[in-house]
Amino acid sequence: MSTIQRKEIFESKWQAALLVLPTLTVLAVFLYYPFVQTIDLALQETQLLGNAEYVGLSNFEQLLTSDRYRNSLWVTTWFAVLTVSGSLLVSTYLAFLIHETVRGSSWYLIAAIWPYALPMAVAGSILNFIFHPELGIFTNVLEVLFGVSLNWHVDGTQAFLLVSAATIWKGIGYNVIFLVAALGLVPESLDEAAKLDGIGRTQRLVRIYLPLISPTLVFLLIINSIRSFFGGFSLVDIMTGGGPNEATNLLIFNLYQDSFTYNQFGLGSAQSIVLFLVVSVLMYVQLKKVEKFAYYG
C-alpha cells in the first residue's frame, strides 16, 4: 500500500471541505445535535409540557433501582442471545441447503427472503391472528394434533418465545442473502475435493464452508446483535405490548413507553443512553474478540 502514490484529487482543502459539508450538515442536524440534546435531557426531569429542571444523575439512579428496568435488561439480554444465535443457526443451515440444491435454488432463495420483505407491522398483525390463543389457525392445529394449547396472552414465557421465534423467522431472509452469496464465493474445487474424499454434508459445512465464510458470519453476528437490541420493537408493540406482565418488555419498548406514553422524556433519554452504551460495548467486544476467528485468507 505504501508504494502507491497518494494523489491529490482536490486543489484545496477548502474544496474538499465544501464537498463533505452537505453530508456533515445532515449528520450534525439529525444525529449529533439530537445526540447531545439527548444527553442534556437525560440529566433533567421533564414535566408534561417540556419545562424541566436539572436533576443530575437521578434518572440513571431511578433506572438502576427500578425492578421494571432490571427485568427489561434481563429480557433483552435473553432475547438477544436467543434471536442472534437462533437466526444465525437457522439461516446458515438454510443457506447451505439452498447452496447445495442443484435445481430450483433461486425459488428456494426467494421463498427464504420473502418474510424479510414483509413489513414488520404487517407480519406482527398476521402472526397475531395465526397464533391467537383462542381464534388462531395455528393454535387450533396445535391443539387438535398435539394437544398443546398456546396461551401466550397469559403465559409470559410463551409470549417471549413466540416473539423471539417470530424475530428469528423475520431475520432469516436478510442473513440468507449474504450467506448464499458468501457460500457461492467458496472455490468449488475445495468442495469437490472433499466430496471425492467421501466427506459428508455436515462435515463439509462445518470444516470447509464455515471457516471460509467466517467474515460474513462475523458481519452478520454484529448486524443481528444491533438489531436484537433496536429492532424487536414492532413485533412487541403489535403482538404483546410488552406483556404479559412485562415478559416481553424489551429495553427499546420500555424506552418508548416511558418517553411517549408516560411523557417522561428525561427518563427515556437516560434509557437511550444506557442502550447506546450497552450496544457500543457489545460491538467493541465483538469486533475485537470475534474478529479473530474470522478467516480473511
Next chain:
Amino acid sequence: MVHDSDRLSDLLSRRKFLSMSGTVGAVALAGCSSSGDDGDDGSTDNVDGGGDESADTDDTGGSDDADDGNDDSGNDASLSVWYSIGGDKGDLVATLAEEYGEETEGVALSSSHEGSYGETFDATLRGIRNNDPPALAHLNAVHTVPTYNSGSFQPIQSIIDDVNPDDYIGAALDYYRVGEDNQFMALPFNASSPVLMYNKDAFEEAGLDPEGEEYEPTFQEFRNVCEAIVDDAGFDSGATWGNITWFVENWFALQNQPFVNNENGRAEAPTEVNLDSDAAERFYTWWMDLYDDDLYQLSDSWGDARQAFVNQDAAMLIDSSSNIVAQRQAAEEAGYEMGLLEVPSSEETWAGALIGGGAMFVPRGIDDQTARAAGEFAKWVASPEQQARWHQGTGYYPVHKDSIEILEDDGWFEEQDGMRLAMDQLLDSEDTPATRGALIEDHGQVRDLLSNGADRMFDGEDVSSVLSDVKSDVDELLARSA
C-alpha cells in the same frame, strides 16, 4: 478471495444502511398501526390512558376539513377541533362538526382525527409547546388532572359561564371537576360506563330467563349464570371481557370503594391506591376463581372480547356502553339476540357505575374570541338534540338531561331493549367520591401496573401477594408525581 469479500462487505454495508433505514421506517409504521387495529386493545388503551374508546383509529390521519370556502371572510374565528374517535363513530363526529361549521356564521371550523385519546393528548401538548394549539381538544376523562396540573388548559367553565351545570347529567359532568374551586375543566361529549351484554338465546338454552328478569347483579349470581351457560348451553365459557383497568375501577365504584385515597384524589393528590381494601380482594378473588374454573375467558383486548362474544365462545360480555349499538348489530348478523344487564357487584353495596369517555378541553394560548367560539361548539355538541343523536348513533350516554326526554318522545327506549336499564345505571348512581371516579396524574401508568398485576394472577400467582406488590409499585409512582 480477500479482495472479493472486502468488496462484498462494502456492498453489504451500503445494503445494511438501506435495510436499516427500512427497519426504521417499519418501526415508524408499527407505531402508527399499533393504535390502528389495536385501538380497541386493552393494554394500548390503558397506555393511552383512554377509558373505553372503541373501534378507535381505523382511519388514523384522516382529516375532515369543514372549513372550505369560509377562509375568505377575515373576521371568522378559525376553530380547529382535534378529536379522538375513529371508525364509524368518528365519521359521526366529523359530520357534527361539519354541520356546525355550516350553520354557524362567523366560524371557520376544521376538525381532524388525531388518533387515540393518548395521541390527541400528545398532539395537543406538542401544539401548546409550539404555540399552535387547537382551539378544542377532545380528550379522555383521565386527562383531567394532567391538563389541570399543566396549567396550559383553561377550565371550560370559565369560558362558558352562562351554562347551568344542573342541566347536565351529574355523573357525566362531575368527573371533570377539579381544583379548589371545583370548576369543570372540560365539557363532556361522549360518556359511557361498563355494561353487561348477554346472549339471550344462550340464556334460553341454559334454562335461564332470556329477558334476564330473574337476574340479580351480584358476584354469586353471575357465577351461577356462567355455570349454567357452560354446563347446559354448551358454551366454552360463561363470560368474557378484556383485562382493562377501567373495568376494575368500575368495580371499585360499584362497591362504593374509592380507588385511591384522599377522596379518590379529589381532596388532594392521592398517595395510596386502595388495593388492600376488602372490595379489591373480593373482586379479584371472584374474577380469578371464574378464570380458574373456566367460566371466564380472558381476552387480551376490547376487540378479542367482542370477537369471542360474537363467535359465541362466551355468552356474556362486559363492554363499554359506547359499543352497544355496534355490538347489537354484530350479534344480529351472527344470528342471536343480544340483551343488556347490570354489571354484577358484591352483595353488600351498589353505589353506582363509573363514567368513562371523553370531553372537550380548551388549551390556553388561543385568543379570547377563539376560546369563546370553542366553548360554543362544545356546548352545541353537548346540547340535548345533538346528544340524543349521538347516543342513538353509538350507545354513548347523552350528557344532557333534556336529551332523555327527546329520546323518550322518540320511542327510543321501547325500541332499544335494555338501553333504559343501562341509562338508569348511571342516573341512579349515588354521588360519592367512589362513583365520581379517581383523579390521578399518571392515570395511564397506574392502569398499566394493575393490568400487569392481573396478568400475574392469571399466571397463577396468589391474589393477595400480587395486590400488595402492585400497591407498593403504584404508591411509589403516586409519591413521585405528588
